[in-house]
Amino acid sequence: MEWYQTLFEVIDTRSFSSLWYWIGIVVLWSSASNWILGVPFDMVMRARRHGGGLSDDMETLTHINAKRLLYIARTAGVFLTAFMAFFLTFLAICAIYYRIELAQAVLFMALPMTLVGLLMLRTAKLIEAEGSRGDALIRRIMRCRYSVQIVGMLSIMATSLFGMYHNLATATFPF
Numbered sequence: 001m002e003w004y005q006t007l008f009e010v011i012d013t014r015s016f017s018s019l020w021y022w023i024g025i026v027v028l029w030s031s032a033s034n035w036i037l038g039v040p041f042d043m044v045m046r047a048r049r050h051g052g053g054l055s056d057d058m059e060t061l062t063h064i065n066a067k068r069l070l071y072i073a074r075t076a077g078v079f080l081t082a083f084m085a086f087f088l089t090f091l092a093i094c095a096i097y098y099r100i101e102l103a104q105a106v107l108f109m110a111l112p113m114t115l116v117g118l119l120m121l122r123t124a125k126l127i128e129a130e131g132s133r134g135d136a137l138i139r140r141i142m143r144c145r146y147s148v149q150i151v152g153m154l155s156i157m158a159t160s161l162f163g164m165y166h167n168l169a170t171a172t173f174p175f
Contacts, residue, residue: 015105016163029152036145038065048138066124112155
């Protein structure tokens with residue numbers, strides 16, 4: 001047996017029928033909605049409820065992460081935009097034109113996460129421009145989280161509908 005046959009037996013490329021793919025989808029979206037600008041959501045909720053030092057810690061962490069994200073966008077933004085455009089185009093061609101299932105599965109993860117990245121960048125720019133603190137900062141983070149959750153719900157719905165269609169279209173029925 002050749003090494004690539006062994007590799008493809010160990011790494012199953014049938015994504016939509018794999019439990020691991022769906023576990024990955026759940027982990028991806030739960031992490032994306034829990035970590036807004038690198039700040040865990042429970043920290044935001046504790047700052048909202050108790051204020052004081054917890055609010056100061058949350059503000060500091062949010063501003064550090066917002067500045068870091070904006071620095072990366074300003075220094076490497078053109079390169080990252082070109083790379084992501086190439087990567088998403090490559091995935092789209094492989095997924096749509098060549099109908100490669102692995103590319104379809106990765107596209108259903110990468111495209112919405114690109115939108116989430118843009119939402120995070122937009123939120124970081126607004127936080128920097130407004131100099132948000134306290135309740136205004138918490139509202140800004142909550143609004144970003146709500147947007148991420150909407151993107152996640154739509155993405156999961158589209159992925160599951162396409163996955164069901166794909167599994168039914170490629171299934172071999174014994175009768």
